[in-house]
Amino acid sequence: MTPFAPAVMLTATRPRIEPSGRERHFRDDQIIVSKTDLQGRITYANDVFIEVSGYEEAELLGAPHSLIRHPDMPRAVFKLLWDTLAEGREIFAYVNNMARNGDNYWVLAHVTPSRDRAGRVTGYHSNRRVPERRCVDLVAGIYRLLREAERSHQDRQAGLVASTSLLEATLAGTGKSYEEWIWTL
Ligand SMILES: Cc1cc2nc3c(=O)[nH]c(=O)nc-3n(C[C@H](O)[C@H](O)[C@H](O)COP(=O)(O)O)c2cc1C
DSSP states (O other), rough: OTTOSSSEEOSSOEEEEEEOOOOOOOOOOOOEEEEEEEBBEEEEEOOHHHHHHHHHHHTTSBGEEEEOTTSOOOHHHHHHHHHHHHHOOEEEEEEEEEEETTTTEEEEEEEEEEOTTTSSEEEEEEEEOOOOOHHHEEEEEEHHHHHHHTTTTTSSSHHHHHHHHHHHHHHHHSSSHHHHTTTTO
């Protein structure tokens, strides 16, 4: 591989990308937008998404949103996201994403169900803005503990249960839901 080639190795499910350890940033006046179907496959990505993620539009469309999943992200947070959407509710969440070359970028995401005229959920929509650095530092510390809890179990499901319990215990200590808590940071 040349030094300029993206660190992408295609597998049957998603590209295996090594985190580069470099963080990339987008501007305060930019919003990263994507839409998905009910399974979380990308149906729309705006120009900012394409620019920041480093993927071509054709690579994004139809791909699972986990394409840009960073390995440091706790599974418990995605469980919370999907559980909230399944209840028909929207959620704000801090997410650390991974670009095509392995760089990471933090976002504050607002994810909402999209509905048709009859009120049926037809897909999901996410708008992401630049988060405050102070908040990212606090959230990253908690996410690290959640991820450690997940990695301490060989069984994935047991790891998810452990980190979900830890997230709930952390939130119980604040007396707030995840959403209420992130606005207090
Ligand atoms: C509208 C929408 C936007 C999403 N955005 C992201 C995202 O930016 N980054 C991410 O890692 N997962 C995102 N997800 C969650 C992914 O679908 C997936 O649950 C997550 O990446 C964990 O993947 P895994 O369970 O395969 O590890 C999004 C889901 C939806 C419905």
